Amino acid sequence: MxxxxxxxxxxxxxxxxxxxxxxxxxxxxxxxxxxxxxxxxxxxxxxxxxxxxxxxxxxxxxxxxxxxxxxxxxxxxxxxxxxxxxxDAPSGELRMSAPVGFARHIAPALAPLLADHPSMTLRLLVDDALINLVDARIDLALRAGRLPDSTWVAQRLCDFEWVLCASPDYLRRRGEPATPSELAQHQWLVGSRDGSALQVELTGPEGERETLRVEARIASNNQLSLEQMCAAGLGVGMLTHPDVHEHLQSARLRRVLPQWRLPAGPVWAVTPQRDTQPAKVRHAIAALRAHFAAMPGTRS
Missing domain, CATH: 1.10.10.10 (Winged helix-like DNA-binding domain superfamily/Winged helix DNA-binding domain)
Structure with a gap:
């Protein structure tokens, strides 16, 4: 010793x-x-x-x-x-918030944790608006993208890869773009509250970079709605790879310009306090991180 x-x-x-x-x-x-x-x-x-x-x-x-x-x-x-x-086994009520698009990941990520700890309960608030964690008594929030400045604590869980997608029917009707410049001629589904244009940054197979600004034909602040409209053939959408993986596998959606890459988007676990987290929060963050690490289209 x-x-x-x-x-x-x-x-x-x-x-x-x-x-x-x-x-x-x-x-x-x-x-x-x-x-x-x-x-x-x-x-x-x-x-x-x-x-x-x-x-x-x-x-x-x-x-x-x-x-x-x-x-x-x-x-x-x-x-x-x-x-x-x-x-310090997890117990008590875990109050979580998540955007609508992330809600689909909560059940598979936390199901084993909840099954192993019967004294732990879950209250999940699903809303694309930014919920005030203190006012809503939230223990843990899932957030994506760039975070506003705040006193809250953010832990990076992973990065989601973004992909350009369209339905096979849409591509048959409108033609499949062969270069980034041709994307400007297509109908776009844009994640935006106010319908503003989308700036698309692409990196090519040789490291070349292209940036273009596209106008939205359809805009929504909800990624799940954009995913559904993209599958319905209404245009080209910039969607997260983990969320559309099954659609791509089943050919319900196809990747547009698959040799070009979009910047990845960070996914965060946000908590309202800096001191030691209770076991229910620590275990939930660990379960979410493990779940995301095993998903296609994510990077640790």
Whole structure:
């Protein structure tokens, strides 16, 4: 056990770059840190560090050994986190909010968590408007895209890939664009509250970039409505890949300019407080992150 403690001290020295910095992080004296490393070297009969008045340098053996020490410390931290989660099991009402387009993901993401913890309940508010988390007593909100400045805490869950889509019927009627410039001649379904034009930024297969501004024939602040109208053949839509994956697989929708990429959009877990989160919130965020990571069209 003494060796394990000394390995952790050694890992801290390597991480922080000096005995004194490691001592501050570990809340030990510099001499105590130095002694732990010296005892580790004496016990193994191997020099791990070259010491000078200016800096410490790892020996080749020390560098290889440090990697394993860091792995050990990381594993210990993960084990402690699991114990904390087991001790503080999720319970009580979890109040969540999410845009309409995200509501479809809540059930598959949280179903295992709710099944494993019968004392936990869920109150889900679905609204495309930005709900005030404090006024609505929301524990956890799902948000997408750029977030407004606020005192709330946001954790990035993943990025959703955006794709240009249209129905096969629409493409037969209007023709399939071969270049980005041809997109301006098409009918557009735009995610907007006021019907404003959409700026589309595309990156080509060779890294070339195209930016164009398209006018909306149909505008909606609801992504699910845009998805339905796109499938009904009303125009070209910029939609999130995870949401239209099944439509693309079934050929109900087709990708437009599939060799060109759109910027990905971040998905956030937003909470109203900065201090330690209750178990129900931590477990819900972990479940959402795991669910999104397994979905096609997302990036961690």
């Amino acid at each position: 003494d060796d394990l403690r000394r390995m952790a001290v050694f890992a801290a020295v390597v991480q922080h770059g000096s005995m004194s910095a490691a001592a501050r992080a570990l809340r030990m004296s510099t001499s105590a840190v130095s002694q732990q490393v010296r005892l580790l070297e004496q016990g193994s009969g191997v020099t791990l560090l070259h010491r000078s008045t200016r800096k410490l340098a790892l020996t080749d053996t020390g560098a290889r050994f440090a990697e394993h020490c860091h792995t050990m410390v990381s594993a210990a931290a993960q084990a402690q986190a699991q114990l904390a989660l087991a001790h």
